[in-house]
Amino acid sequence: MKTTEEIYKILKEKYPESTGDLITGQPVEEFISIAPLKISEICLFLRDNEELLFDNLMNLSGVDDANGENKKDETGANTIEGGTLGVFYHLESTKLRHKLTIKAAAPRENPEVASVAEIWYCANWHEREAFDLYGINFLNHPDLRRILMPYDWDAGYPLRKDYKNPEFYQGMKVPY
Amino acid sequence: MGLLDKQFSDDNIIITKVDDLLNWARLSSLWQVGFGLACCAIEMMATSASHYDFDRFGVIPRPSPRQSDVIIISGTVTLKMAIRVKRLYEQMPDPKYVISMGSCSNCGGPYWEHGYHVLKGVDRVIPVDVYVPGCPPRPEALLEGLMKLQDKIRHETLVKKSA
Amino acid sequence: MLDFESEKEMITEENNIDYKSGNIKTEEMVLNMGPQHPSTHGVLRLELELDGEIILNVIPHIGYLHRCFEKHCEAMTYPQVIPYTDRMDYLASMYNEFGYAVAVERLCSIEIPERVEYIRVIMGEFQRIASHLVALGTYGADIGAVTPFLFCFRDREKILSLFEMTCGARLLYNYIWIGGVSHDLHPDFIRLAKEFVTYFKPKIKELNDLLTNNKIFIQRTANVGVMPLETAINYGFTGPNLRASGLKWDLRRDDPYSIYNKFDFDIPIGDGRMGTVGDSWDRYYVRVLEMEQSLKILEQALNQIPEGDVTSAVPKRVKPPVGQIYSRVENPRGELGYFIMSNGTVNPYRIKVRGPSFVNLSALGELCRGHMIADVIAILGSIDIVLGDVDR
Numbered sequence: 001m002k003t004t005e006e007i008y009k010i011l012k013e014k015y016p017e018s019t020g021d022l023i024t025g026q027p028v029e030e031f032i033s034i035a036p037l038k039i040s041e042i043c044l045f046l047r048d049n050e051e052l053l054f055d056n057l058m059n060l061s062g063v064d065d066a067n068g069e070n071k072k073d074e075t076g077a078n079t080i081e082g083g084t085l086g087v088f089y090h091l092e093s094t095k096l097r098h099k100l101t102i103k104a105a106a107p108r109e110n111p112e113v114a115s116v117a118e119i120w121y122c123a124n125w126h127e128r129e130a131f132d133l134y135g136i137n138f139l140n141h142p143d144l145r146r147i148l149m150p151y152d153w154d155a156g157y158p159l160r161k162d163y164k165n166p167e168f169y170q171g172m173k174v175p176y
Numbered sequence: 177m178g179l180l181d182k183q184f185s186d187d188n189i190i191i192t193k194v195d196d197l198l199n200w201a202r203l204s205s206l207w208q209v210g211f212g213l214a215c216c217a218i219e220m221m222a223t224s225a226s227h228y229d230f231d232r233f234g235v236i237p238r239p240s241p242r243q244s245d246v247i248i249i250s251g252t253v254t255l256k257m258a259i260r261v262k263r264l265y266e267q268m269p270d271p272k273y274v275i276s277m278g279s280c281s282n283c284g285g286p287y288w289e290h291g292y293h294v295l296k297g298v299d300r301v302i303p304v305d306v307y308v309p310g311c312p313p314r315p316e317a318l319l320e321g322l323m324k325l326q327d328k329i330r331h332e333t334l335v336k337k338s339a
Numbered sequence: 340m341l342d343f344e345s346e347k348e349m350i351t352e353e354n355n356i357d358y359k360s361g362n363i364k365t366e367e368m369v370l371n372m373g374p375q376h377p378s379t380h381g382v383l384r385l386e387l388e389l390d391g392e393i394i395l396n397v398i399p400h401i402g403y404l405h406r407c408f409e410k411h412c413e414a415m416t417y418p419q420v421i422p423y424t425d426r427m428d429y430l431a432s433m434y435n436e437f438g439y440a441v442a443v444e445r446l447c448s449i450e451i452p453e454r455v456e457y458i459r460v461i462m463g464e465f466q467r468i469a470s471h472l473v474a475l476g477t478y479g480a481d482i483g484a485v486t487p488f489l490f491c492f493r494d495r496e497k498i499l500s501l502f503e504m505t506c507g508a509r510l511l512y513n514y515i516w517i518g519g520v521s522h523d524l525h526p527d528f529i530r531l532a533k534e535f536v537t538y539f540k541p542k543i544k545e546l547n548d549l550l551t552n553n554k555i556f557i558q559r560t561a562n563v564g565v566m567p568l569e570t571a572i573n574y575g576f577t578g579p580n581l582r583a584s585g586l587k588w589d590l591r592r593d594d595p596y597s598i599y600n601k602f603d604f605d606i607p608i609g610d611g612r613m614g615t616v617g618d619s620w621d622r623y624y625v626r627v628l629e630m631e632q633s634l635k636i637l638e639q640a641l642n643q644i645p646e647g648d649v650t651s652a653v654p655k656r657v658k659p660p661v662g663q664i665y666s667r668v669e670n671p672r673g674e675l676g677y678f679i680m681s682n683g684t685v686n687p688y689r690i691k692v693r694g695p696s697f698v699n700l701s702a703l704g705e706l707c708r709g710h711m712i713a714d715v716i717a718i719l720g721s722i723d724i725v726l727g728d729v730d731r
Contacts, residue, residue: 059691088678121573146402314509
């Protein structure tokens with residue numbers, strides 16, 4: 001069983017440029033931030049290394065960091081420009097009984113993160129959901145399309161903080 | 177006295193109006209489409225199970241909409257599903273009836289405020305006859321809704337109302 | 340695009356089907372099992388690519404019940420989210436609330452009284468039995484056996500009347516609050532619960548005689564949809580599905596929450612006695628054995644429950660510190676995880692729910708390859724999904 005600091009040391013030795021900081025000090029979880037385009041390489045290492053053996057991806061979730069600046073667009077509605085969209089990965093090892101949280105943050109205008117769907121198969125649908133609700137593009141994903149919203153939904157990405165509801169969808173009124 | 181008065185010694189004969197006969201036949205055997213969307217579907221299944229029996233009212237679940245009279249919309253109707261609900265409704269032959277069960281299909285339910293993918297009430301796509309409120313409605317409430325529908329059918333008529 | 344000829348050979352060898360293609364030209368067909376279907380347990384659309392009766396690929400289409408739970412959470416306060424968590428996995432509502440309450444209490448470091456812990460465990464285990472009864476009853480109904488469905492629902496009504504006595508609702512409760520529960524137990528509850536436990540033990544034997552050891556049932560489900568262990572872990576299988584593939588992994592033991600470490604219970608795993616380890620019969624039988632283990636936990640909990648005040652630790656305002664947590668519990672369907680991010684205000688910043696059915700369903704394509712259309716129903720029923728959890 002390893003703690004997060006020990007895993008952070010191992011990662012920092014092997015991949016010094018791609019590994020970011022270890023964020024500690026806030027309850028309850030500590031997480032390591034990693035460069036978004038190198039995630040798949042690092043995750044393959046995390047899965048196959050004998051000391052780490054992370055064979056189970058528990059959760060993959062997109063997050064809107066909303067750390068850009070708030071601006072008003074032409075209709076007077078609030079939009080956010082700049083900042084990042086993040087993806088959190090929660091990993092676990094069933095054999096060695098330790099857990100890890102990592103985060104990849106991509107710029108809001110063109111969010112691209114390397115896909116881990118070939119490493120853990122359960123990431124396939126989780127990444128499709130993050131694409132559907134946040135618009136994060138996963139590179140090398142076998143089948144990236146919308147999963148929960150209708151396939152022809154063109155009104156944006158619903159879980160972003162500056163999302164606006166459309167008035168009509170195929171003849172049906174959307175607001176109450 | 178008329179030609180047919182007191183000519184029959186058997187008492188196996190009932191005299192009635194065609195309207196009443198047809199309405200009685202329709203309301204005693206309403207076959208429903210087996211269509212459950214969400215949590216209300218579990219209460220509908222519990223209503224058809226043995227504790228609160230649906231079969232004693234003549235209601236049998238049929239798998240296909242082309243063989244049924246009534247569709248019970250039980251559960252939240254999302255925008256993706258609403259198009260298919262409309263299609264199912266159009267596939268049912270006349271006379272057909274709709275019972276909207278639960279708050280989600282009445283008016284959007286608890287998701288009315290921020291639901292970007294929820295249709296606020298199934299009556300935006302198909303015409304509804306009876307609304308059963310509740311979240312989820314008890315099986316007794318659904319049975320009362322069914323009885324109200326039966327009442328409605330009892331007062332129907334074949335004659336087209338003029339003006 | 341598939342390499343059609345080699346795929347045909349592979350299917351023939353695996354299933355011992357004497358397939359003489361001769362000079363007949365064949366084509367693939369796409370069949371749609373639409374959102375309205377008597378056996379899909381809700382609104383799920385399956386697209387089957389077929390070669391005659393044999394399946395080449397299954398593509399599930401979901402999203403027909405997407406009710407925007409995560410967007411609602413960002414607008415509500417922490418206690419107001421609880422009725423929405425009920426409605427996600429509507430067959431195991433108590434457990435959804437339990438998981439959410441555990442997650443928020445870990446984030447805020449709230450200590451709860453012991454009586455509350457016992458009440459939560461009792462409600463959770465009753466809910467597990469009720470949920471497994473629905474799963475087994477509908478599984479029998481899908482395969483073609485209608486009688487176990489009625490028997491299971493009859494027993495479930497008794498559990499629902501116990502719940503109704505406590506909190507007034509049959510299906511969606513809003514009972515387990517952050518820091519406690521909403522009402523204390525009715526004075527008659529413990530006596531009636533103990534009577535239920537004694538009443539239910541022979542009913543499991545009845546169910547076994549009807550369905551589990553039935554020759555037709557075994558022929559329909561053994562060796563169908565086999566999931567080997569390494570693939571299962573990679574696909575994220577959890578819960579009874581993972582235990583049926585042979586791994587003793589139960590979050591009540593391996594990542595303990597609440598007071599489960601005080602109780603003594605076994606963890607049943609699948610051993611392939613009717614076919615291969617990890618087939619549909621194993622997934623079904625693990626659920627039957629789990630019901631017995633739940634009864635064991637219930638007996639211990641009902642005997643040991645202490646007195647106390649159940650609402651003393653409920654905070655007036657829930658305002659967690661800035662931070663995040665991923666916390667998980669063992670739902671009847673698998674691992675239910677809540678990832679909560681807080682920014683110090685009374686509204687959550689982000690709540691992501693890792694639904695067990697969402698992850699279990701993604702393996703359907705892998706499980707169905709090479710089987711026939713009728714087996715798809717058997718496999719889908721054995722995975723036991725609830726669409727509210729898949730789509731949230």
